Amino acid sequence: MRISTSRTRQWILAPALCGVLITGCNTSGGGEAAEPEATPAAESTPLAEDQLRPLLLSSANLGTGYVQVRAETDTGKYNDIVVQGCPSLEKLGASGDEVKFASKATVTFAKDGTATLSEELHSDRPTVLSSKLRSLFGAYTACRSYTMTAGTTPIEVKIAKSGTPKLGDEQFAYTSTMELPSGAQVLKTLAVRKGNVAVMLVGAPALVDRHIEAAVGKLPADD
Template sequence: MLATALCGVLITGCSSGSGGEGDDAKTKPAAEPKTVAAGALRPLLLSQADLGSGYVEVHEKTESGKFDDVSVQGCPSLEKLGQSGEEAKFASKAETSFTYDTDATLGEELHSDRPSVLSSKLRALFGAYTSCPTYTMTAGTTPIRVSVAKSATPKLGDEQFAYTSTMELPSGAQVLKTMAVRKGNVAVMLVGAPALVDRHINAAVGKLPAGN
């Protein structure tokens, strides 16, 4: 499914960074919270019980090189992002996805890393995706025109990011919303039908650990 391919390509390369300040040269910066392991992230994912009726969880096996045939043209920032390789990944990750009424999708990813790294990478990621109002994504041999617009975000967690993508698929236009909220050393990202993302972002953030 081409829409799923775009969701999967979303978390790709971006630069990392960190920072710290101190008034006293003899005082070390406060240590950042440690990464939450993938096994500890999984119970924090949304479940069918959280979402309500009409949702069916999709069980997909993660395959190496699954998105190797997806490329981007016409947006230098995204092209560079896709070439970043292993540097792009967060320290740990858990994910799940659902269909709703058979034709709508909602995917969730949880990522954990040091707060400064999460912040830096999310800013770079969403900055790249919103840097070009239009670009072309090629999945296999199928070129897909994508239009992107920044979206408003609710005041949740420590940082919030969102944009909406409209893909011109052979079957017609499809709109996906991508929203991420960082809360300390964990970030939640929802990707899917805009109404579903807006409906469930509060519940997704509510399952994250209480502050660090």
């Protein structure tokens, strides 16, 4: 599976962002398309991107030391990142279009010039959000480890399920430990669905745990 993402200083986040954060995964392997889902008459419809953007975290929500990072425009910069050794992720990459949501909005922050915190909001019908979140997190937690190659440098990645807060309607989380040349780096990916919107945070576990309640608190109330 080949990974591409245009986030500033985020190439090391690729295993967490690809798939779960829908930033553009693809693979040459095969995959079965998901079955179309029925739409219950009472389900709320997806919010548009311009409706999601005001719901994103801001520097004011996070506190001192956070600076919003602008996304880079060089979309081909990270095309040399490849994941191997996890069949579930290969299948996920092959059917990437099937797990995209109706709309999304994103933002990334740097904390004191070192740690990063990325947020994505996704909106779709509640049953679609639920089904696809389960598929995404199921794919990532199905493999306890895999290898990510950046250029010619192989990086071992270990995955572990994580505890989740009692927020929203559904919660999903896992941690990624990457063995980088400079040492191990641990990232947490946490998603909470509330009605027809899901918030996903990726970053240092302490930052994700610290700000998830504020992120969910900005979501609209359930119908």
